[in-house]
Amino acid sequence: MKIGIDAYFATSSLRGMGRVILGYLEGLADIDEENEYYVYAPSDGEIDKIPNSGNFNIRSLNTSVYPLYEQISLPLAAYRDDLDILHCPANTTPLLLFGDAKLVLTLHDVIFHKSYSEIPKSDELHQSLGRIYRRSITTLIQNKVDYCITVSNNSRLDIENELNLQAPIQVIYPGIDDIFFSTPNIRAYNELTSRHSFAQPYIFHLGGSAPSKNTLSAIKAFERYTNDNDDNKTSLLIRGVEKDADNRIVRYVENSDVKERIRFLPFLTDEELHSIYAKADVFMSTSLYEGYGLPLIEALASGTPVIGPNRGSVPEIVGDNGILVDPENEREIADALNEALSVNNDVDYSIATSNHSQSWNTVAKELLSIYNRVVEK
Missing domain, CATH: 3.40.50.2000 (Glycogen Phosphorylase B;)
Structure with a gap:
């Protein structure tokens, strides 16, 4: 053929x-x-x-x-x-x-x-x-x-x-690429932390400027979480939004009380992305709609707990292996962050990908x- x-x-x-x-x-x-x-x-x-x-x-x-x-x-x-x-x-x-x-x-x-x-x-x-x-x-x-x-x-x-x-x-x-099940490259991770000035603990959000990615809700939920818990250590890393872009997300962060702990990351190679997933305390998606939700599966494969939306394909793909929330309810997302970050979890999340990977x-x-x-x- x-x-x-x-x-x-x-x-x-x-x-x-x-x-x-x-x-x-x-x-x-x-x-x-x-x-x-x-x-x-x-x-x-x-x-x-x-x-x-x-x-x-x-x-x-x-x-x-x-x-x-x-x-x-x-x-x-x-x-x-x-x-x-x-x-x-x-x-x-x-x-x-x-x-x-x-x-x-x-x-x-x-x-x-x-x-x-x-x-x-x-x-x-x-x-x-x-x-x-x-x-x-x-x-x-x-x-x-x-x-x-x-x-x-x-x-x-x-x-x-x-x-x-x-x-x-x-x-x-x-x-799903084998790299997401592997041991993360520590050198690649250390280079990223040095280049973009962040350290653990952090929440990772892979979003975008499109309204469907609902990144503003992730940021507002992070603000709520930090205020509720007087947490001045945890950072929020965002991939998918250019930090120099003139859009409502960047403008909002510029006026946020926690702007010093929000980092916009550039394009990442698979090796870098895997290291960011693997070292994150939690991966958070607040998308309004996903046909599949590949980042959630990649995060689970990397051994990281996930918070995802309770709509679209995510309940089918993630099921009971993550915390599912109303992506438009910032209070609910903040509570999920508190739950995920307050538990010392030894679960092997990579096993959770077996049904759909x-x-x-x-x-x-x-x-x-x-x-x-x-x-x-």
Whole structure:
């Protein structure tokens, strides 16, 4: 088979979706030497992140503006390569495909179909436009997709409720990299603490500026916790928000009474991220919606207790292995922080990942099975 995979989001600073796409590529490169792969990425992306495999043909596309890349450059490149399958693993696909290629979509979630009362509108233009684009495209491709993959049963139910896809929908839980089960690199950790001036104890929050990540609630809950407990030692580390950005999160922290104990971390390698997870006293997610919640599983694999939202896929993925809270109730989150930080816990949290974690090679085997079924159909 000639299989095309869009790797646009795997060649930038990796967030959840990009990490999943890169995991797909790494697993397929490891287990499949028979099929021919065509991996598409923007020319200004970090192409060296794509696995180097003898049957991987990397196609560098000149357009970096995503809608133009996806709707013009990608389908033209796929046509030139005469694909059997084009796998679009980032929620949307081209509206038009030339030739006979079958279309496989990974639809991680349908957060962009949620109302503004559920997921508030962003005050950042690119996020608002992205939400409109994804909602429009997923509405228009409902009868064009040959097979749909999603990342949790909760996402599958949401897709069925929000869309009328004519294709089968299959849940494949994302893989998790072995590094998160390993002993953390102390040298990498010490370099981070020195560079960004923090020390234990600390709470780690992997959020973002998007309203769906609800990072302000995490900060306000941290303020409540410190005031309730007269805690002047514990810090809050935040990854996903640029400290020099002009947004409401940074502006809020600048006026916070505990601003000296809040640190914004830059992009972290997997090695650095694992060390931050592993040394954290607790990992906290206050997201309003998650299709899967990969950081929560990575934190558990790293041996760290977690606090997560009681909505979206998180109850399915974390279950009884973490403290689940209303992410919009700062009092409840602060109480959960107090509970998590006041217990001397010897639980091996990495065991808690066993129900919903697997290797990327296992994921790749499921992908190959789907590709074969789609081509034979």
